[in-house]
Amino acid sequence: MKRTTIVAAAVILVLGVGLILGLNKYKLSLIQVIVENAVVQKAPGSYPPEHIRQVFDENYRKARQMNHDDLYLNRLLKVSQRLEKIQKLESSQVDELLVELDPGQTGKPGIE
Numbered sequence: 104m105k106r107t108t109i110v111a112a113a114v115i116l117v118l119g120v121g122l123i124l125g126l127n128k129y130k131l132s133l134i135q136v137i138v139e140n141a142v143v144q145k146a147p148g149s150y151p152p153e154h155i156r157q158v159f160d161e162n163y164r165k166a167r168q169m170n171h172d173d174l175y176l177n178r179l180l181k182v183s184q185r186l187e188k189i190q191k192l193e194s195s196q197v198d199e200l201l202v203e204l205d206p207g208q209t210g211k212p213g214i215e
Contacts, residue, residue: 131172131179134176135159137183139156139159141183142201143156145186145192147197158204159201165205169206171206174206178206182203185200
């Protein structure tokens with residue numbers, strides 16, 4: 104019985120580590136989708152969601168090309184924290200947010 108328990112525990116451990124590594128590989132895209140959807144939901148009805156999605160996709164590609172994944176992830180997390188406090192965004196706020204997410208932008212973004 105001990106041998107079966109050890110084998111089962113080892114299998115569960117290997118599957119858990121594999122799951123964690125797999126999720127870690129896709130963490131940037133997962134967080135981006137969540138933040139992107141939050142921006143689309145909180146943007147005014149007149150603001151085109153296609154534009155928001157296009158800017159997020161461009162920033163994602165740019166971050167990957169420039170190896171700025173961590174910088175982009177930090178900016179996404181700060182936007183997420185900011186969005187928690189806001190019910191609705193104005194068009195100018197959406198524009199500002201989209202510019203501040205740019206991983207090619209030098210210096211610290213104004214996201215606070």
